[in-house]
Amino acid sequence: MEYSFYDFLKLVGSLALFLYGMKIMSEGLQKFAGDRLRNILTAMTTNRVTGVLTGVLITALIQSSSATTVMVVSFVNAGLLTLTQSIGVIMGANIGTTVTAWIISTLGFKVDMAAMSLPLLAVGIPLLFSGKSSRKSIGEFIFGFSFLFMGLSLLKGNAPDLSRNPEMLSFVQNYTDMGYGSIFLFVIIGTILTMVVQASAATMAITLIMCANGWISFELGAALVLGENIGTTITANLAALTGNTQSRRAALAHLVFNIFGVCWVLCVFHPFIEGVSWFVDNVMGTPDPSVAVSFKLSAFHTAFNVCNVLLLIWFVKPIEKTVCMIIPQKAEDEEYHLKYIAGGLLSTSELSILQARKEILVYIDRTHRMFGMVKQLFIMKDGADFNKLFSRIEKYENISDRMELEIARYLNNVLDGRLSSEGKAAVQGMQREVDEIESIGDSCYNLSRTITRKVNSNEPFTEKQEQNLFQMFDLVEQALLNMREVVEHAETQRVSEINKAFNLENEINNYRKQLRDLNLQSVNNKEYDYQTGIYYMDMVNECEKLGDYVVNVVEASSMLRDKKAEFNLQMQQNSD
Numbered sequence: 001m002e003y004s005f006y007d008f009l010k011l012v013g014s015l016a017l018f019l020y021g022m023k024i025m026s027e028g029l030q031k032f033a034g035d036r037l038r039n040i041l042t043a044m045t046t047n048r049v050t051g052v053l054t055g056v057l058i059t060a061l062i063q064s065s066s067a068t069t070v071m072v073v074s075f076v077n078a079g080l081l082t083l084t085q086s087i088g089v090i091m092g093a094n095i096g097t098t099v100t101a102w103i104i105s106t107l108g109f110k111v112d113m114a115a116m117s118l119p120l121l122a123v124g125i126p127l128l129f130s131g132k133s134s135r136k137s138i139g140e141f142i143f144g145f146s147f148l149f150m151g152l153s154l155l156k157g158n159a160p161d162l163s164r165n166p167e168m169l170s171f172v173q174n175y176t177d178m179g180y181g182s183i184f185l186f187v188i189i190g191t192i193l194t195m196v197v198q199a200s201a202a203t204m205a206i207t208l209i210m211c212a213n214g215w216i217s218f219e220l221g222a223a224l225v226l227g228e229n230i231g232t233t234i235t236a237n238l239a240a241l242t243g244n245t246q247s248r249r250a251a252l253a254h255l256v257f258n259i260f261g262v263c264w265v266l267c268v269f270h271p272f273i274e275g276v277s278w279f280v281d282n283v284m285g286t287p288d289p290s291v292a293v294s295f296k297l298s299a300f301h302t303a304f305n306v307c308n309v310l311l312l313i314w315f316v317k318p319i320e321k322t323v324c325m326i327i328p329q330k331a332e333d334e335e336y337h338l339k340y341i342a343g344g345l346l347s348t349s350e351l352s353i354l355q356a357r358k359e360i361l362v363y364i365d366r367t368h369r370m371f372g373m374v375k376q377l378f379i380m381k382d383g384a385d386f387n388k389l390f391s392r393i394e395k396y397e398n399i400s401d402r403m404e405l406e407i408a409r410y411l412n413n414v415l416d417g418r419l420s421s422e423g424k425a426a427v428q429g430m431q432r433e434v435d436e437i438e439s440i441g442d443s444c445y446n447l448s449r450t451i452t453r454k455v456n457s458n459e460p461f462t463e464k465q466e467q468n469l470f471q472m473f474d475l476v477e478q479a480l481l482n483m484r485e486v487v488e489h490a491e492t493q494r495v496s497e498i499n500k501a502f503n504l505e506n507e508i509n510n511y512r513k514q515l516r517d518l519n520l521q522s523v524n525n526k527e528y529d530y531q532t533g534i535y536y537m538d539m540v541n542e543c544e545k546l547g548d549y550v551v552n553v554v555e556a557s558s559m560l561r562d563k564k565a566e567f568n569l570q571m572q573q574n575s576d
Contacts, residue, residue, distance in 0.1 A: 013154075017147055018151025051087075054088070055089035056096040072093070082246075083320055083324075087319055117149050232258075237255065253319055258308075264308075341407070363434065370441060370444045407434050411427050433553050436549045450535055462522075472508070476550075478504055482497065508543065
């Protein structure tokens, strides 16, 4: 078989189309799917068992574990699934792919997703040029979905066709008498083959041919199958290359899951394959040796994945911690997903309030980081890093809007439950907090836009202006830190902390008035031009607005303390 440089370029081009499809699909999901699809997926993956069943179902329907894991990675990248939820679905995908193998072997049925790509593009093109943003997002998702499967199909088609040239692998019969060394060698061969072919089903076909021709035994064929389970993870890891940290972790979790499974099966390899062989010979009753080896390999594949899931389903959290250690969070990577309330309401509304409080603290931390980026943007000069940071602030603004929407919706659902008067007051206070925190995010974004306009106009601030703005930033920073402290200890907050918030607000207001008067004098004295003064005061005024939003959050939080004290007083009076 000849494989030219041109064939290699086609292989790389197929990979490029696959990765581009992954990127477009993920972006389309993030823009459109948002709440609806995330809620559906959340409902389907409420616990590890339902997550596994979801993975089995999806993989059995589309008949590709690679496609399932790729879609899971894209969902994680878009913030529609958490890492924990994705691990369960990936476990199920491993079982689902064995179901597919049995269907193929018994019925000869297989859905060609790539064949649907061109008709899907025809459906997506009018949506892509639609004036409505939601329809445009659907069009982007359809295009990404189509490109992804076209890329997968082309990857398989342009890879060296080893399944039609199995004689290329006949040399392996020279390495079949090395004991456990042969088993390890064939695991490695199976891994490499699947990575090259990009389809575990094709590698399984190669394995069947080798066993049927008598080149290798069922024992070594099983070793190849173990290697195929490791090699099939490469597709998801390739897809994750263009994704964020969480998507790369999800892909790595698939690899860790399969590697661990292979390790423990190798420890009990001979008893395991003997059990499978006995089952096929005595229970299924297949006298034909060529058919028997086919069923034995399929049965081994199924037994391995089912046992692996049954064993590791209890260790989802350790797997998550492992991949988080291997792939640490990068500062520039930001994923949108709710941390505490993604699973819906808890059994009691009162407990749900506690979860919502934790989520609001996450929201505050994210907004605080956004303000930190604004300060960093202010000292940056025009260039690629400046544009990159501004884009990140824009992303934070979109995330802030979505978090406000989902937390507010969650709190509304909590209000519909059975709550005490104190609980209702707490939820109402938190609703106001969320609204004001979103306004803080808006102010941060407005500050970044003003900085961008100033930089693009080539109107630099004077040293004195910069010093004044730094001083204003410091006051706002103190206010934000104090706000978080007040909200975190909403029920036990001290009066001194609340008073500090109001004192900081007064300082910000007074400083704004002082800077406004100085700005008029400086413009009149020609220290800088009028346009520079406009940019300058726009930033000063926006910081003052931000301070107002901060004190509004503190007021909303302090209401809870006052309501709690009032409620306790009433309870005491009633008892008296």
